[in-house]
Amino acid sequence: MPLVRIDALRVDKARLEALGRAVHEALMETIGIPPDDLFQVLVGHDGVNSTLRYGDYLGVHRDEGIVYIAITLRAGRTPDRKRALYRRIAELAEQYAGTEPRNVFVTLTENASIDWSLGNGVAQYVPSSTD
């Protein structure tokens, strides 16, 4: 279920996929997402036709290695699980893609179970009596 959107600057396909793998494994390890529950949009920006902007907010120095990771998921994870997720994404993004932890930016947007249709035109998490 989580829909993951990753935006990075001037990366090749291998690095994009390494970032995707890092986020997916972190989701599996920290909030129990199954291995095949994999839904990602990975976008590399060329810095001309599309680009990223960033600042040094909160004293974190960021540079063009910045990676924006926006995850939409059902509500219900505890603060501790979310913290574990952030920590693990940063670790694996460094390990798999060479992204420095200071450049790993994550935001979560929660919705409800009825807000998902994972194929076949059905709301799999809240099926109606006739599905």
Added chain:
Amino acid sequence: MPLVRIDALRVDKARLEALGRAVHEALMETIGIPPDDLFQVLVGHDGVNSTLRYGDYLGVHRDEGIVYIAITLRAGRTPDRKRALYRRIAELAEQYAGTEPRNVFVTLTENASIDWSLGNGVAQYVPSSTD
């Protein structure tokens, strides 16, 4: 009002627009969106500079025909209306764009009436006394 974001892999412009049309007609038919309430970002990914990843979660076999449809809309639609929307998107995506229903992935994110400005710098759904 709904802002619709569609991401697909290696599609031409005609197929992208067919997907957009499918989602828009489904919104009109099932949750009463007016015809000119059309706001869409349609993105085809080349699989190199940007790409999609997917798995077979919940026993649904997906392939590179996967289409991610992320809709931001005001809160308030009932579960039944949302189910009808998912069903109709899947039907029309197949009819207009040849997308198999198993490859149609939809997620909704709700916000409030005050969270929209549809032009002219005004919050049209909750105007202030001076607008």
Added chain:
Amino acid sequence: MPLVRIDALRVDKARLEALGRAVHEALMETIGIPPDDLFQVLVGHDGVNSTLRYGDYLGVHRDEGIVYIAITLRAGRTPDRKRALYRRIAELAEQYAGTEPRNVFVTLTENASIDWSLGNGVAQYVPSSTD
């Protein structure tokens, strides 16, 4: 903290960045975002591989100068602050990028403080006792 996503059609880099600057200054002026709290994904669409669709909903005539601005931010801004934000974005987008106010479309999505990690794998707004 706000993560800003801007989508525009057939724009060059200068115009994309002018739009980004307009939104950022409006956030600073109206809801008190610090100057270095700058996180933006700016995307120009070529109209072929990716494109935007739009209608004249609510009597606002839009054209290919349309700009979609989607802002994710923590909950808590009042309706008046949001109205001020919309107004100022429209003003500055016209001033900096020549975008007509009728073509400025903004939507906000709110989340919670725990839903942000702004680098280093930490939830900066809600640190745990061990961070």
